[in-house]
Amino acid sequence: MAITNGALLNSVPAPVQQTLVTNYLDFNQDMGWAQQYLPDLMEKEAEVFGPRTISGFLSQVGAEEAMQADQVIWSEQGRLHLSYKCDIDADHVITIQSDIDGNGYAEAGMLTHGVRLNDTVIVAAPTGVYKGVVTVIGTGATGADITVKTYDGTTIPTSGNTAQQATTLLVYGSEYAKGVGYNQKGGTHSDTRGANEPDFKTFSNKPIIMKDYYEVSGSDTARIGWVETATEEGGAGYLWYLKAEADTRARFTDYLEMAMLEGEKGLDATSETAVDDFLYGADGGERVGTEGLFAAITSRGNVTSGITGVNAATDLAEFDAILAEFDKQGAIEENMMFVNRATSLAMDDMLASMNSYGAGGTSYGVFDNSEDMALNLGFSGFRRGSYDFYKSDFRYLNDLATRGGINAAYAAGAIRGVMIPAGTSTVYDQMLGKNLKRPFLHVRYRASQTDDRRLKTWVTGSVGAATSALDAMQIHMLSERCLITQGANNFMLMK
DSSP states (O other), X not given: OOOOOOTTOSOSOOOOSSOOGGGSOOTTTTTOTTOSSOOOOOOBOOOOSSOOOOTTHHHHHEEEXXXXXXXXXXXXXXXXXXXXXXXXXXXXXXXXXXXXXXXXXXXXXXXXXXXXXXXXXXXXXTTEXXXXXXXXXXXXXXXXXXXXXXXXXXXXXXXXXXXXXXXXXXXXXXXXXXXXXXXXXXXXXXXXXXXXXXXXXXXXXXXXXXXXXXXXXXXXXXXXXXSBEEOTTSOXXXXXXXXXHHHHXXXXXXXXXXXXHHOOBOOOTTSOOHHHHHHHOTTOOXXXXXXXXXXXXXXXXXXXXXXXXXXXXXXXXXXXXXXXXXXHTTOOSEEEEEEOHHHXXXXXXXXXXXXXXXXXXXXXXXXXXXXXXXXXXXXXXXXXXXXXXXXXXXXXXXXXXXXXXHHHHOGGGOOOEEEEEOSEEEEEETTTTEEEEEESEEEXXXXXXXXXXXXXXXXXXXXXSOOSXXXXXXXXXXXXXXXXXXXXGXXXXXX
């Protein structure tokens, strides 16, 4: 079944910089003043799109906090146990390439690993799983090369250079001979075992400055209209500029949230781009952009495209794969899902199919449905394994004028939803010099005793409180902010 939109669908963006004839009744155009009957004017403006704003998502899942610097730097714990991705060459030497979370392949290997002599390890190679003891560790440029002798005397086969990082190595303990120290093997070995230092990862983000303004001439502020307008904030009246200003403010508020979701960080300050040249000049040397939620999850989190490739997370097999991935990460048991309409309905169908009466439609959603009550065909949450998932519609992903339109235009790159862990994370704050508990998502905005740039608004012109000779009223809006996504490895982006 196809849905065809009407030719006169009221979906054309309204804001323009000139007066339109459609804003007024022109009796001379069709009817003329000579007609004998006056039309019945419906002066109340019809609200045909429902709530048009999409803001509110970040306020549900995060918090806001002031900052006084040009960037935010935070550190996150590294993994506790030593696990690495490796290669095995033709001489059966294991070369450590990256930690278990790494994706890059280093030709020279990872020289700063934590594997030491006498460590007992599990080696999962393409040909099997082997257990043994580390007997040799290279030095200098060969520091990533180690030799493992197995307990059963088997030689670990080569994986070949074509199978890059095809082998996984896990340290599970150590074993020493009697009466020897850390730096000895049988009383004669002199290589130093060395001590392991805790590892952590440092991330940063920078705020961006966002601006907008609305302007109306002094004459137009004193002109009454015949249409009674209404705004999302509940205000109403016959002065059109009041609605226009309210719509500009509502759109700017949405931009504040959309920028935190969609923001992209430019290259480092040493790499000039056209955007950097446009904003700061040819020798600006500034890093432009900011890392939004979607970019943070894509680069540091998890992405699922669904088993069928049509809708993400629409069957239990896909959810089981998601659970397995969460088990590898922080294993946070409560997660909130914000999804588009298609994915929400697909999840409802998936959960309903688990009920033996679901196919007949007699028990779908609320399992005590009766003929005297409305049939509930939806689910707000469910539990699978040890994980709880709470589902909510995400208007931003549905609205044709926001991400909904982008998803429709390019289905291959569509974002169907996002999973966000509930609770807080413990991080080290560089500014305060101590560990703090914060929501996984929070917005940082610039503020001081002199200027609060969370959402700054001021009026200029000669209308009202006159501040200049301009025969107009200008309402300015400004914000400087960025989004901090902590523990992105616990997030899941559904595409």
